[in-house]
Every structure is written in structure tokens, then in C-alpha cells.
Amino acid sequence: GAVVSQHPSWVICKSGTSVKIECRSLDFQATTMFWYRQFPKQSLMLMATSNEGSKATYEQGVEKDKFLINHASLTLSTLTVTSAHPEDSSFYICSAPNRGSGRPEQYFGPGTRLTVT
Amino acid sequence: GQNIDQPTEMTATEGAIVQINCTYQTSGFNGLFWYQQHAGEAPTFLSYNVLDGLEEKGRFSSFLSRSKGYSYLLLKELQMKDSASYLCAVRTSKSNAGKSTFGDGTTLTVKP
Numbered sequence: 001g002a003v004v005s006q007h008p009s010w011v012i013c014k015s016g017t018s019v020k021i022e023c024r025s026l027d028f029q030a031t032t033m034f035w036y037r038q039f040p041k042q043s044l045m046l047m048a049t050s051n052e053g054s055k056a057t058y059e060q061g062v063e064k065d066k067f068l069i070n071h072a073s074l075t076l077s078t079l080t081v082t083s084a085h086p087e088d089s090s091f092y093i094c095s096a097p098n099r100g101s102g103r104p105e106q107y108f109g110p111g112t113r114l115t116v117t
Numbered sequence: 118g119q120n121i122d123q124p125t126e127m128t129a130t131e132g133a134i135v136q137i138n139c140t141y142q143t144s145g146f147n148g149l150f151w152y153q154q155h156a157g158e159a160p161t162f163l164s165y166n167v168l169d170g171l172e173e174k175g176r177f178s179s180f181l182s183r184s185k186g187y188s189y190l191l192l193k194e195l196q197m198k199d200s201a202s203y204l205c206a207v208r209t210s211k212s213n214a215g216k217s218t219f220g221d222g223t224t225l226t227v228k229p
Contacts, residue, residue: 034216043204043221044160093159104148104167104208106217108159 002028002098006109013084013116020080021112023094029074030096034106035067038091050077050094084116119143121220123205128226129195137190137223139205150206150217151179151190160204164190192225200227 003026013019023033031052036044048069049057056069068080081088091113095106120142129135141149148167152160166172166181166188178191192199202224206217 041224044219046216046218049216091157095159104165105150105162108161110159111157113157 002026002096002101002107004030004094004096004107004109006092006094006112008112009110010113011115013114015085015116016083018080018082019084019114020078021092021094021114023077023079023096023109025075025096025098025107028096028098028100030077031074031099033071033077033094033096035069035077035079036093036095038093038111044093047079052077081114084114086116089114089116119207119209119218121205121207121218123203123220123223125221126224126226128228131195131197131227131229133195134191134193135195135225137192137203137205137225139188139190139220141186141188141205141207141220143207143209143218145209145211146183146207147211147215148208149179149181149188150208151177151188152204152206154202154204154222156202163203195227197227197229200225 005024007022033050035047038044046059047062050069050071052071058064071077091111093111095108097106122140151163154160164179171180176193181188202222204222205220208217
């Protein structure tokens with residue numbers, strides 16, 4: 001199967017600071033990656049679709065200036081939470097389909113737990 | 118808009134069979150997925166249906182009826198480790214690399 005990693009696994013930051021989360025496809029190229037957030041006991045909410053070499057596509061209600069996405073290479077997408085506030089505390093998960101495999105599913109990273117104090 | 122419904126919680130006994138239902142109303146359909154997610158971990162892929170019918174994979178089977186907007190995940194010979202959240206997701210994009218919309222998940226508790 002394909003492997004997706006995320007870094008860091010967890011992070012605690014102070015209100016008003018920015019945090020960068022990395023998502024890497026380790027053994028395949030990902031022209032598309034997805035970023036989700038998940039609150040406790042709730043499902044995955046898609047935030048944006050990250051496209052290599054072009055601008056990300058944000059879902060309705062997601063502030064693009066607050067959640068900056070950069071997909072500069074075929075194996076790396078980053079999500080930067082700018083001016084973080086306690087309400088941004090959540091579990092952030094990325095995923096990517098492996099087009100080259102011909103398989104339909106998405107491969108998920110292990111997630112990043114963000115706590116804003 | 119997209120609407121995907123699943124029961125919130127289910128409880129079953131070890132060794133039994135459980136069926137988790139999912140109904141959907143989406144603008145576009147290009148496949149339905151079932152994922153398993155243990156608490157604090159990322160989802161892992163279980164099954165995929167794009168045509169009507171039953172797909173079987175070991176203890177897990179998934180069924181799809183596109184005309185009814187309905188799917189179910191069937192888990193046989195339940196084990197304690199099957200206690201997890203089960204997410205139904207519909208890919209709405211025409212692209213096979215397109216985004217999916219997730220249901221709220223069904224938390225399954227397996228009791229001894």
C-alpha cells in the first residue's frame with residue numbers, strides 16, 4: 001500500500017502564533033492531496049484540496065487566508081494555520097489518492113493534533 | 118448539497134454479525150467507500166463500491182444500490198478489535214482522484 005506521513009504528530013502553540021503541518025507521500029507521487037479537520041467524536045470535514053503547482057481549492061466556509069496551503073512538490077503539501085486561536089484546536093488529517101496504482105481509495109496520514117492555548 | 122446518513126452508534130457481541138447502513142443524497146456519484154477509524158488514528162480503507170451489488174473481502178462485505186442511494190457494511194465474526202468508528206464516504210467528483218464527502222461515522226462497540 002501507499003504511505004502518507006504527517007509532521008508533527010502533535011503540537012501545542014500559543015494563541016496568535018502560526019503552525020505549519022507537513023503532509024508527505026513517501027512512496028508515490030501525489031498531484032492532489034486533501035486536508036481535513038476532525039473534532040472529537042465527529043467525522044472528517046474537508047477543508048481544502050491541494051493541487052501540485054497550482055492554488056488550493058477551499059471548501060465553503062474555510063478561510064483561505066487563515067489556512068494557507070502550499071503544494072510545491074509531488075510529494076509534499078503543507079498547511080499553515082495562521083494566527084491560531086483556541087477554536088482552531090483540532091485533529092488535522094491529510095490524505096492523497098495514488099493515481100499510479102489504479103486503486104480508488106485515499107491514503108491517510110496519521111494526523112496532527114493541534115492544541116492552541 | 119451533500120447528505121450522507123449513518124447511525125451514530127451500534128453495539129454488538131463478539132462473534133456476531135453487524136450491518137451498518139448508509140444512505141446518501143449527493144450531487145454526483147463516482148463511488149462509495151467505507152473506512153475504519155480507531156480513536157485518535159487516521160482512517161484506513163475497507164471497501165469500495167461503484168457498481169450495484171456486493172463486494173466481499175474476508176470478514177467484511179459492502180453492498181451498494183445506486184438507485185436507492187443506499188449502502189451497507191457487513192461485519193462477520195466480530196472481534197473486540199473491530200470496535201471503532203466506521204465512515205461512509207461518497208466520491209462526487211468525476212475524477213477518480215476527486216474529493217469525497219464523509220458521513221458522520223458510526224461508532225461500533227463490540228462487547229464480549
